[in-house]
Amino acid sequence: MAVPALAARSLVKRYGAVQALAGLDLDVPAGGVFGLLGPNGAGKSTLLRIAIDLVRPSAGTVALFGAPPSPAVLRRVGSFIEAPRFHAYLSAREALIHVALVGGLRRFDPDPLLDRVGLTDAADRRVDTFSLGMKQRLGIAAALVGTPDLIILDEPTNGMDPAGISEIRTLVRTLADVDGVTVLLSSHLLDEVQRICDRVAILDHGRLVATGTIGDLLATRARLRISATPAAAVLATLGERGQRDGDAVLADIARSEAPALIAALVAAGVAIEEARWEGANLESLFFQQTGGGR
Numbered sequence: 001m002a003v004p005a006l007a008a009r010s011l012v013k014r015y016g017a018v019q020a021l022a023g024l025d026l027d028v029p030a031g032g033v034f035g036l037l038g039p040n041g042a043g044k045s046t047l048l049r050i051a052i053d054l055v056r057p058s059a060g061t062v063a064l065f066g067a068p069p070s071p072a073v074l075r076r077v078g079s080f081i082e083a084p085r086f087h088a089y090l091s092a093r094e095a096l097i098h099v100a101l102v103g104g105l106r107r108f109d110p111d112p113l114l115d116r117v118g119l120t121d122a123a124d125r126r127v128d129t130f131s132l133g134m135k136q137r138l139g140i141a142a143a144l145v146g147t148p149d150l151i152i153l154d155e156p157t158n159g160m161d162p163a164g165i166s167e168i169r170t171l172v173r174t175l176a177d178v179d180g181v182t183v184l185l186s187s188h189l190l191d192e193v194q195r196i197c198d199r200v201a202i203l204d205h206g207r208l209v210a211t212g213t214i215g216d217l218l219a220t221r222a223r224l225r226i227s228a229t230p231a232a233a234v235l236a237t238l239g240e241r242g243q244r245d246g247d248a249v250l251a252d253i254a255r256s257e258a259p260a261l262i263a264a265l266v267a268a269g270v271a272i273e274e275a276r277w278e279g280a281n282l283e284s285l286f287f288q289q290t291g292g293g294r
């Protein structure tokens with residue numbers, strides 16, 4: 001397997017009595033958009049902070065492109081973890097030049113980046129006149145200053161309106177699809193994550209509870225909803241793999257098992273009114289895995 005963009009192994013972080021990460025193992029493959037999900041306090045921000053060496057783990061390791069987060073490897077990583085604090089009196093263009101100077105970049109042209117995040121028209125405006133969405137976009141531009149291979153975004157759409165969220169979605173997808181940047185982001189917005197990410201990991205209580213491509217995760221959770229009379233006969237046939245849901249029964253079976261199940265029910269004299277696959281969505285998976293928070 002190619003070297004992952006980020007690999008956490010037995011990662012533990014304790015803040016006094018609070019265990020933020022409790023032995024986390026996680027691979028974020030290089031390429032694509034990876035979403036970190038989890039209820040409040042699950043440890044998402046802690047993981048991202050450890051990845052960029054803002055926080056020291058109590059135990060375990062994290063590697064970026066196969067190496068510990070040294071200054072050299074961190075040059076390949078851009079991040080937007082806290083709301084960026086730009087000097088209010090700077091223009092957007094000056095703010096990016098400032099970021100580049102602090103990062104030791106001598107030759108730097110901010111204009112392509114401003115164009116990238118849709119801020120060309122606002123390039124000379126003072127940052128303190130920016131809307132929240134514009135500030136977030138400038139923050140992402142700042143994370144892109146060093147042309148990183150991996151960009152880490154903690155709640156990039158926090159507090160944004162639907163139009164702003166849609167802009168960030170387009171930007172993130174373009175970064176991954178056109179520029180080949182690996183994007184690792186955390187979010188509370190499950191439907192957004194489902195739309196934007198290729199893969200996700202769900203954390204809970206500092207541990208990994210599920211990870212994979214969204215397609216795979218959801219496919220394994222799809223269930224067959226069977227409306228039939230008598231429903232009890234369906235439940236009896238399914239045993240532990242059947243669950244009552246109102247008048248219907250939800251069958252936790254593989255797609256390939258459906259024809260035989262339906263044939264068996266018909267042979268047993270069950271009248272089937274309807275049988276349809278009910279695709280799980282990320283939200284149902286999330287609640288199933290985490291209990292929805294605390």
Ligand SMILES: Nc1ncnc2c1ncn2[C@@H]1O[C@H](COP(=O)(O)OP(=O)(O)OP(=O)(O)O)[C@@H](O)[C@H]1O
Nearest residue numbers: 015018019020038039040041042043044045046047
């Ligand atoms: N600097 C700190 N000092 C003490 N406790 C901390 C600190 N940072 C985080 N924690 C605690 O560690 C746990 C994990 O926090 P973390 O911010 O990593 O979770 P999160 O998944 O990002 O949550 P949220 O979705 O609310 O941002 C929480 O219980 C939090 O209160």
